[in-house]
Amino acid sequence: MSISVNINGEKRKLDAAPDTPLLWVLRDELGLTGTKYGCGAALCGACSVHLDGEVVRSCQIQAQDVEGRTVTTIEGADDKVAQAVKAAWNKLDVAQCGYCQSGQIMSAIGLLSQNAKPTNDDIDKAMDGNVCRCATYHRIRAAIHEAAKSV
């Protein structure tokens, strides 16, 4: 199946089986390995990307779902909010092992893009789908507040 999709600002033609998970299209077909495989069942959030600006789990979205749509991965996240989030992540040294962090960052960008001044409760609810085995949650929350200062 031929699929037209905008990925990180670039129009791409993909040749993939319609039910191929977007995650594997990104990683295997396009080499965008910043998006991680964690569980394959929408349980961990490591594969979070933006589809038309909304955070989705790329392990659940299929190639046929993205026809004519816009996908943004960690490699292409560079708007003002994304820059603020990345700066805050560096400043507070959020990552420990780092495996979940691209998903965490994509979700943090998604939250701050819709809610520039989130409360702790907003952050907890919006980030609950992103699991961190190193339990860096307190630093993630602090970094989102830090990024909010410059959004």
Added chain:
Amino acid sequence: MAQGRMRLTAGLSAAFAVVTVAGMLESAGPARISGSPFGYVTPALAADNGDLFAPIAEVLRHPRCMNCHPRDDRPRQGEDRHPHQQNVVRGDDGLGFTNMRCTSCHREENNAYSAVPGAPTWHLAPLSMGWQGLNNADLCAALKDEKRNGGRNVAALVEHMDKDKLVLWGWEPGGKRAPVSTPHDQFVKQLKDWAAADAPCPKS
């Protein structure tokens, strides 16, 4: 003594008539209910006590239906109706919170690989349509109340439960989820019988 025999004969005749009529009704396929001496009631009798709603309530209480009709902000999952993982909440529009939208994970069809369920317009029923914990009388009243049910009259309710793709998902839920136990065509017949009797609600 003679009066006693007459009373006994009359009583047996009446009982035979009831059994005969009941047998005829059974072949015509009246609504079955539990607790009735014959296992069913006529529509007219059922209309008196709301028993026509009992098999409908049984379907509405199935986890495939009830899990998305909570009386709080948490959708439920599984046969044991536990709160949705990841602390998913309904959000302002019943479609989830920021980043945790229903469509972040649920597609318009079941996912054969991950078993994540999906159907068109996947969403949580509004709070006004929260049914968990209601007895049959309250469940029936909530279902019929157009101020709470999205403005649907009884005919529209039947249509909704007959045709809506998200409702129909309950019979093809995918994964290891148990489908609604009453076959869908039987459920629609139960709904139509109930509607034809002016949609009576039970007293309790």
